[in-house]
Amino acid sequence: FLQYDDGTDYTGHAGGIACSDEYIFISSDGQCYTISIEAIIKAENYDKLQFESNFKLNTKGSFAAFCDDILWFGDFIESDNKARESSSLITTLDNGETFYAYCEGYILENGLPKFKSINSTQTGYIPDYYIAIPEQVQGMAFSKTGDIIFSTSYGRKNNSKLYIYEDILISERVGTIDIDGNIIDLLACNNENKEKTITALPMSEGMTQSKYGVTLIFESGAEKYRQHRGKFPVDTAYIANIE
Numbered sequence: 001f002l003q004y005d006d007g008t009d010y011t012g013h014a015g016g017i018a019c020s021d022e023y024i025f026i027s028s029d030g031q032c033y034t035i036s037i038e039a040i041i042k043a044e045n046y047d048k049l050q051f052e053s054n055f056k057l058n059t060k061g062s063f064a065a066f067c068d069d070i071l072w073f074g075d076f077i078e079s080d081n082k083a084r085e086s087s088s089l090i091t092t093l094d095n096g097e098t099f100y101a102y103c104e105g106y107i108l109e110n111g112l113p114k115f116k117s118i119n120s121t122q123t124g125y126i127p128d129y130y131i132a133i134p135e136q137v138q139g140m141a142f143s144k145t146g147d148i149i150f151s152t153s154y155g156r157k158n159n160s161k162l163y164i165y166e167d168i169l170i171s172e173r174v175g176t177i178d179i180d181g182n183i184i185d186l187l188a189c190n191n192e193n194k195e196k197t198i199t200a201l202p203m204s205e206g207m208t209q210s211k212y213g214v215t216l217i218f219e220s221g222a223e224k225y226r227q228h229r230g231k232f233p234v235d236t237a238y239i240a241n242i243e
Helices: 037-042 081-085
Strands: 016-019 023-028 031-036 053-056 063-067 070-074 101-109 129-133 137-142 148-152 160-165 175-179 182-188 194-200 204-210 213-218 238-240
Touching (some): 016 070, 023 037, 063 137, 063 204, 070 137, 101 137, 148 204
Parallel strands (some): 016 063, 129 182, 137 204
Antiparallel strands (some): 031 053, 070 101, 101 129, 148 160, 175 182, 204 213, 213 238
């Protein structure tokens, strides 16, 4: 059972979860909550675990990922005009592509974002990376060669899409963004650096990379969706060898 640091029960929507060597990171409603791996190892069955710290994100924290000492969080946004218009940042590139969702990356130091990057209100950090991303992103991972992979889905009867982009972190910036008075390069996962699109079963969600490949889970196996005629429900994780 999870609790806030004041002992009250955690009842939020854990949009994303990521793991480094030292910590578990849970993103929820624009916040990141941390629990040490050590605390989890020491816990007994049915113990209550309290979050040890938290910090404010610059995105919704709809998903989370960790790779090569960089911690990532990002936005999920539906593909409709109402959701797009509600975006706090809209970016249109020279080629006409428009973005309404973003992910942010933090280079970790001693297991957490760098202390020198703390913001002016001391409630969060200034990210090292900020990237414009596709709509409907449910999860994020990286291939063995550094490509960025997004799991995108919406609707129990709609096929999911896995979008694969070349290493965005070495691409040219498409603009800048001001976060708490700090000017950060804005990168973009645009059509020019998209390498591949893979069609997957409906309701793909979180994903992570391992030595076996990219592991992907689906929400369609939940009883809520099985009982309402979701298409091709699955309750197992799938591993894809994406280069």
